[in-house]
Amino acid sequence: MGFLAQVQIYCFLMSYAASLIGEVWLLLRRQSTLARVVIIAFTVAGFLAHTAYLVTRSQTAGMPPLLSSQQDWLLVLAWIGALLYLVLLLTLPQLAHGLFMLPAILLLVIVAIFVSSQAIGLQDPLAVRRLVMFHAASLVLGIAAVLGAAISALMYLLHHQRLRTRNQWLQKLALPSLENLTAANRWMVVFSIPCLTIGLVTGFVLIYWPNGSDAARSIKLSDPQIVTTVVMWIAMVAVLIRVLSSSHQTGKAVAQLSLLSGGFLLTTVFGLMILSGSGSLTSFHSGSPAPEPNTSSNTPTDAKPGNDEVSP
């Protein structure tokens, strides 16, 4: 355990970056088994370090990573992405999933460095903590699905461009078929809706639950992250309605729509996280002091970027 406790964010950040360099190498050069093995080795190493980091943090904080802090939220999101990438790397090694998934994973880890690592809801009763856990898990899965929809949409558009224009450079990109990308995109959009809905509903329950924590009841509906999540939910529902209702919608139009909405919403969510983490914006979810005076359970501490409350 002593060894695991020494794992830092930079360990897996560097491993994922090395895997990305390997993927770019494969794109520019001929297929090489050695490069493929190196990519797998770095990804596995990064994933193990990532897991060890989250487990250590969870054990030190005495609660699941999703309940600890915004930083852990993002790291769990990146961990889900890394797991998915690893599965795809081992099952479909000939496809260049890594060129799209690894930048997203790296971005999540980098954003995690700059958001608050302060724990939320440490002293809530068990029932509340369970509901908070459910709320957080639903939202993380929902955001992961939105991110997945945006990535598959980007892959679709590039592949579509490749097939329609026969661009020389794009010819080197080995991507899944348009049919698979369309299916992945649609399923991600469909999956994100119930997850985000459950996340939102449980969030409102936490605010209005008479037996809930004081801290949760002190949250205002104008909290920037609540507003963003509601907007994200409305946008994804709109996309879903568009996807399902229009029979004449081409895959390209759906992909453009998902990429645009997903990209914009994710930028807003992560942007808000960074702003609230740096103290430029006040939000309950970042562990910032709540506006009401009765927020004793949510001990405000400094929320400097990269400041780990619990050193792994």
Place this chain on the structure above:
Amino acid sequence: MNVLVVSCNHHKAGVQLRERLAFSNPEKLQQAYCQWHEIHPDSELVVLSTCNRVEIYAADERGESGVSFDDITRFISRFHDVPTDEFVDSVLAQSGVDAVSHLFQVACSIDSMVLGEPQIVNQVKEAYRVAQENDACGPLTNVLFQHALKVSAQVRTETGLADGRVSIASVAVGDFGKSIFSRFDNKTVLVIGAGEMAEETLTYLQSEGACQIVVANRNRDRAERLATQFRGEAVDYATLDDWLSKADVIVSTTGASETLISKARFAAARAKSNRHPVFILDLAAPRDFDPAAASVDDNVFLYDIDALEETCNRNRMAREAEVDKAMAIIANQTQTFMQEIYHRATGPVIHRLREHWHDISRGELDRLYRKIPTLDDPQRQAIEATIQRIVNKLLHPPLEALKDEAKAGTPEGLLHAIRRLFFFGEK
């Protein structure tokens, strides 16, 4: 010890001659092996017969005094009842290192019509298996064919010779079709026309799982024939527009002299559909589809023969760039193989020469010890070491000469001379 090959392949012989000389079925092959064994019981034989080549590999431990090119051509002539002068100018005859290198090139598909094609290695493997079954293989052909398969695997692993597809139909289905659709078993394939290209493309589509095939052709009989061949359905040519809107994959190969499907006609058909992705292969020359039809909507993927040819050429060039690498491996492996073979040929002679000289020295030493029985052990050991050194120094020049000669081929003359000079009992 010698290896010979007589090859009638697509480089030098036309398909008609290749057909006449082919060992087209297992019965014919078995017959050939039987006949060969009756005529040349001491030699080894492997027959490789494919649509692009008929090659006869013969090997003989007796070297130049064994089986010859004339024996092989006579055998071919008698077996197929084709006069020798009708094919002798269209065949390639090679022996020794050239024959070995040729087999390695064939197994690596460098000699194939489609560079890097994967079928040939299986055909070589099968030819070797059939020869073994017919007891036609021996120590030389066993080593030769096993080495050839090993070289083929090495070339495929270490070079990009087999990367990318190079035939129009395989590129169309494998590169483009599979980039659009993940499966074909739930797709409707419409074939317009019933040409050879349609047939070839359907073969690839069917191997990918396509089962809903409809054929529309002005000549209903030809449509029926093609549809039956691929378990599809021939439809009335007048219903073409309906099928244009329903089909997921369209293969067009008519011999029409003008554009068959204009943009407006295709747009009208698409308007009746739900704009599902459609993959169109226009393999006709001149083209059946107006190129502007590709812009009807985003889900239309139209490829003509030029676009496919472009990909084929790119893949072919990429493969050709790997030929030098493959040839270097083949040259290296040929040299290794030949040295092994020559070593096998000279090995017994070297062994016998050593034994002979050491027997003589042993006899002379025994005689000396009987004459001078007072010699103690250290003295005897000193004398034995001296005699050993003398024998080794005397053996050194002929053995070195043998090794040097063996680098260039089986040193038949030198081996014969050594046998005669040192009284091995042979003349």
